[in-house]
Amino acid sequence: MLVNLDPNDGRPLYLQIIDEVRRAIVVGTLRAEDPLPSVRELAAELVVNPRTVSQAYQELEREGIVYVQRGQGTFVSPAVRRGGSERRRSLARAVAKRALLDARRNGLGVGELVEAIEKAAAEEGEHDE
Amino acid sequence: MTDVTLHATPRERDVMREQVRFIALALRRETLVLAVVLALVTIRIVFAIVRHCAASWFDGDPSLAITIASFLFPFAVWRGQKRFGPAFLWTLPVDRGRLALARVFAGWVWLMAALVVVAAWRWGLALVAGLSPIMFTFAGATAMYLFGSAWILGLRHPLRWLIGATGGFLLLGNLVEALGRTPSGEWRIVTWSSALRWAVYGPYGLRTLLSSHGIFHAAENAAATWRTLPGFAQWITTTLSWLGAGLLALWLATLRHRERRRY
């Protein structure tokens, strides 16, 4: 699992970690029962406060995305399926929010943005999976 | 209040022991120099004996040398050690005054060890080469070492003060020589101040401290002023007084490094 943190991103670091885990699950690089890096490892790799990683893991556990095995570590829940619709929806929502922010900054309205997205998709010949 | 388990400070004896180790490590160069000097002098004497020359040049009185060396020894002990302002030494979890005293103690241990070695060497030579054995003044060395340590700890620029004091002393010495001595062999200038006279020539004076022969022995008419060794009681009183004075000077010097205490 590759995680990149952006200090200029508005979200708190622990949220960024959570989103990265969710993304990895949706995309398929993290599957059910896969182990997550230990708090120690991830903190060292990202050079973040271990508490931040703990916070992220606890939140993920609360949402049922991961579970903690005493003495073994943290693992992805077996109930997680790649492409789970709920997860996909929340991911899409996050992407949409970012796009809207960008649009507003450029003075564009929602309708204009949606129209532009559809046109761009058609040009690139993208298909939904 | 805090939940944190606080770490302990080190035990006093561990600190002392570590300072002794530290000094042993720091003065390796000096130890080597001493060993080399002793070796060279031994060779020289052996040559002299083999050729049946008189090694009289060697048969002098080491008291002066020991006095001066002991006073200057703290310069080696504290070589390169920052004493004022932020220094690594003061970041250690030991009371600063006590840590300074521990360092002084460690230096003293090294000094005593060195004196024992030199004394034993001298006695050995005396037996082998027929030179007269002499007494070594450990107490005198200790007192001088204490004063020297107080000098270093109390002054930010001990070397400058030393050069200044030595210069002043030499000036005084010239003055003294110019003024001459009294008929009984004492320096005239010393007789001007009764306090000074008492400190040097009195029953508990400097001369008694550096007993057995004293630094003034060779310079005076022995018969007139110095007939016998001082009495034991006199010597003990002198020794304790001078040591006490040295310890006092040292304690005063460490006050400059004390940490504030509020009980």
Place this chain on the structure above:
Amino acid sequence: MNEAFAVATHGLSVRYGRETALHAVDLRVPEGAVYILIGANGAGKSTAMKVLLNLVRPGEGSAEVFGLDTASHGPAVRAQIGYIPEQHEHDYGWMTGAQLMRHVAAHYPAWDSEYAAHLVDTLGVRADKKASTLSKGEARRLQFVLALAHRPPLLLLDEPTDGLDPMARNRTLAQLAEHLADTPTTIVIATHHVHEVESLADHVGVLRGGRLVAQMTRDDVRTTVIRYRAEVPEGWRMPAELRVASARRSAIGREGEWTLIGDRADVTARLTAAGATIRDVAPLSLEDAALAFLAEEEAP
């Protein structure tokens, strides 16, 4: 709720002759926090740390570490602290790294030899070389070992990454993160290179000219130091009551970007009420936020 503080200073002032190094500083570092003390050179960061170690006497005020007064409990306080000073040269340059470690270990009963060996290994410290022959980076890494090996409850790091090349910097900070995971520790990092340590931090304090102009959690920074981009009508003026850290106006003057310090909802409302149309609201990185505090003009 009375939060336990690892470090608390009360109206701390320190003067060096006529220069004021610190003025009425009230530091509050909660236990377990990673606190970045930001300030330009000479702003007083090093002095603050030296007061905690009782290397410098406070002119006024006092300081406590884990509830112990630093001036009257110097040795006890120092036993809780692992310190990396600003300068990398060690006083005992004639000692090798190994000898230094042994010397320091003798003064800290809590010294963990295995951990020290692990640190030497991970950070690539040359323990057989004399300290004075070490390069700046090697010397710094040795200082790291000496400071961390006794797992002190409080780490005071004065520009810890200064002198380290980028790879060593990353390795050292990663080691610090691991140390945090293994050891309950409070860390205070004094630095003006905020960028590389900001992901570790959860508290920040800004020193400007010896005064603590800001002290808050990272989350609070995110919600109070914000860059607003807005369209404004001709002749528009910023409302006087808002704290402006920095301002940029486009040449024609109709678009502006301001870094404002204040509660986001409140500031947004005031700006809008004053006639601005907010286009973008962006929180800042810790580094930019610190710059904002440092750039803020003194209130009249």
